[in-house]
Amino acid sequence: MTILPPHRLDLAGHRRRNGVVPWVAYHGEDGRDRLIEAVAAADLRGRGGAGFPTARKLRAAREPRSIVVANGCEGDPLSHKDAALLTLSPHLVLDGLQLAAHATGATETILCVHQGSPVRSSVRAALAERDDRVPVRVEEIPRRYVASEESALVHHLTSGDARPLGKSPRPDERGVRGRPTLVDNVDTLAQLALVILQGPQHYRAARADLVTVTGAVRRPGVVEVAPGVSLSAVLAAAGGEAEPVRAVLVGGYGGTWTSDFRSGVTGISAVYALPARACGLEYTAKVLAFLAAESARQCGPCMFGLPAIAADFAELLRGGPATDRLARRLPLLSGRGACAHPDGAARLASSALRVFEADVVAHTAGGRCRILESVA
Template sequence: MSILPPHRLDLAGHRRRNGVVPWVAYHGDDGRDRLIEAVEAADLRGRGGAGFPTAVKLRAARSKRSIVVANGCEGDPLSQKDVALLSLSPHLVLDGLQLAAHAVGASEAVLCVHAGSPVLPGVTAALAERDDRVPVRLAEVPRRYVASEETALVRYLTSGDARPLGKLPRPAERGVHGRPTLVSNVDTLAQLASAVLLGPHHYRAARTDLVTVTGAVRRPGVAEVPAGTSLAGVLAAAGGEAEPVQAVLAGGCGGSWTADLDGGLPGIAAVYVLPARACGLEYTVRVLAFLAAESARQCGPCRFGLPSIAADFAELLRGGPSTSRLARRLPLLPGRGACAHPDGAARLAASALRVFAADVHAHQAGGRCRVPAGVA
C-alpha cells in the first residue's frame, strides 16, 4: 500500500482508501499489549533518522501520566517528506498518533510543526473533521535545525526554549513537564497506522519509504520507494539522472557523501545529487556554514567545533593547508554534544575529504576544481 496518495484526502477519502482502525481489537490493557506486539511484529522503526525500534519506545513511555508528541518539524532543508505526508495524508498520521497514544496510555497528544509551516491549514482542517479519543493540540516550533531534535521539542513544550536538553534522561523517563513522553516522527506514525490497518505481516511485505531527492535528477521532490531500495533505485524513482553525477549526499545535511550508488540510505531519508560539473567542496562549505549557524550554542562542540571546521573547509577552497587541522579536530566532535548535531557535521566533513580528495588537491595546487555548486 502506498503511503502517499496522489492528492489530499479528507477523512472520508482516507477511510475509503486505508480503512478504519479496528479499535475493538485493542480494547483495554491486554489490547495495548497486543497493539505493541503488532508494532514489534511489523519491525517498525523510527523514520526521523535514528531507526530505533518503535515498539521499544512505546513500552518505555507507557504510563498513566504519559504524553505523545508527533514531530512534524523538518529542520533539515534537504527533507520535505513530512510536509508531503501532512499535506496529502494528514489522517494517516493522526490515526497513527491516536494508536501511539492508546499504546502508551496517554491522555494528551501534541502535533509539532514549524512556525508558519504550509501544512498548518490542512492539518487544522483535518483535526476539525475528527472526534478522537485523545485530544490533539497543534504547537508551532521555531524554524531552527536543532529545534526538531526530540529533547528540544520536550524543552520547548515545557519552557518555550527550543534547544536540546542532553542525552539523559530520555523523554520516555522524564519529558514534557516531567511526564513520560513518546516523541515520534510523523512518518513513523503514518507507518504505524499502516502496519495496524494492513496487519504486520502484509505491512512488512508491502512497506514503502518516503525519500526526498534534490539536485541533478529529472523529477526532484518526494519519491516513494520499496523498503531497502538502493541509492541507484532512489535516483531512478526520481526520474533518473538529469546529467552526469559525481556523488550523492545521503542522509541530509548531517549525512555522508558517497559515489557508491549500490548502498542503501542511512539516517534521514534525503538525498542530494551532485552533478559531475559541480564542486563538492564548495557545496560542503555551504552546508557546514549552515550547520554552524544553526547550532544551539550551548556546548563546546557546537560553540567552537562547528565554526572551526566550517572555517577550515572555507580555507580549503582558497587552497590553504587546513587538512591537518581537520584531521585533529574532526575526531573530537562526535559523541560530545548535548545532541547529535556535531556528529552529523563531523560525518559530513570527513566524507567530503574522502570522496573529494582529488578536488582538495586541486584547490591546494592553486586552482578551482569545478564550477561552484549551489545549495539546493
C-alpha cells in the same frame, strides 16, 4: 498501495483508501499489549533518522500520565517527506498518533510543526473533521535546525526554550513537564497506522519508504521505494539522472557523501544528487556554514568546533593549508555535544574529504579544483 495519494484526502477519502482503525480489537490493557506486539511483529522502526524500534519506545513510555509528541518539524532542508504526509494524508498521521496514545495510555498528544509551516492549514482542517479519544494540540516550533531534535522539542514544550537538553534523561523517563513522553516522527506514526490498518504481515510484505530526492534528477520530490534499495534505484524512482551525477549526499545535511550508488539510504531519508559539473567541497562548505550558524551555541563542539571546521573548509576552497587542522579537529566533535548536531557536521566533512579527495589536492595546490577550472 502507495502511501502518498495524488491529492489531499479528507477523512472520508482517507477511510475509503486506507480503512478504519479496528479499535475494538485493541480494547483495554490486553489490547494495548496486542497493539504493541503488532508493531513489534511488523519490525517498525523510527523514520526520523535514528531507526530505533518503535515497539520498544511504546513500551518505555507506557505510563498513565504519558504524553505523545508527533514531530512534524522536519528541520533538515533536504527533507520534505513529513510535509508531504501532513499535506496529502494528514489523517494517516493522526490515526497513528491516536494509536500511539492508546498503546502508551497517554492522555495528551501534541503535534509539532515549524512556525509558519504551510502544513498548518491541512492539519487543522483534518483535526476539525475528527472526534478523537485523546485531544491533539498543534504546537508551532521555532524554525531552527536543532529545534526539532527530540530533547529540544521536550524542552520547548516545557519551558519555551527550543534548545537540546542532552542525551539523558530520555523523554520516556522525564519528558514534557516532567511526564513520560513518547516523541515520534510523523512518518513513523503514519507507518504505525498502516501496520494496524493492514496487519503486520501484509505491512511487512508491502512496506514502502518515503525518501526525498533533490539535485540532478528529472523529477525531484518525495518518492516511495522498497526498504533497503540501492541509491541507483532511489534515483531511478525520481526519474533518473537529469545530467551526470558525481556523488550523492545521503542522510541530509548531517549525512554522508558517497560515490557508491550500490549502497542504500541511511539516516534521514533524504538524498541529494550532486551534478558532475559542481564542486562537492564548495557545496559542503556552504552546508557547514549553515550548520555552524544553526547550532544552539550551548556546548563547546557547537560554539567553537562547528565555526572552526566551517572556516577550515572555506580556507580549503581558497587553497589554504586547512587539511591538517581538519584532521585534528574533526575527531574531537563526535560524541561530545549536547545533541548529535556536531556529530552530523563531522560526518559530512569527513566524507567530503574522502569522496572528493582529488579536489582537495587540486584546491590545496592552486586554490581551484578541476570543476571550477572546467567551467571558468
